[in-house]
Amino acid sequence: MIDFNTLPLVSxxxxxxxxxxxxxxxxxxxxxxxxxxxxxxNPEYREFIRRSIARKKRK
Known part of the structure; x- marks a missing residue:
């Protein structure tokens, strides 16, 4: 494992x-x-995606 604190700034x-x-x-x-x-x-996420797709289609 590399010790992050001992590395130079560029690295x-x-x-x-x-x-x-x-x-x-x-x-x-x-x-x-x-x-x-x-x-x-997640059914709530599914409904969120359906609503956002419906909004995009209306525009």
Whole structure:
């Protein structure tokens, strides 16, 4: 395990930026499967998605 406090500033910045890019790309790639899983296990979320889709269709 790397001790984060002993790293130089540039390495800390590179690590933080790398992890944030990784998390963002994970969310963007898997957002639809995540939505489907949430809709399966949470009926309130399912209704929220249905209402938001209906609102988009009206506009």
């Amino acid at each position: 800390k910045i590179v690590l933080v930026v790398g992890f944030s890019i990784g998390i963002t790309s994970f969310i963007l790639c898997f957002r639809y499967p995540i939505i489907l899983i949430l809709m399966k296990y």
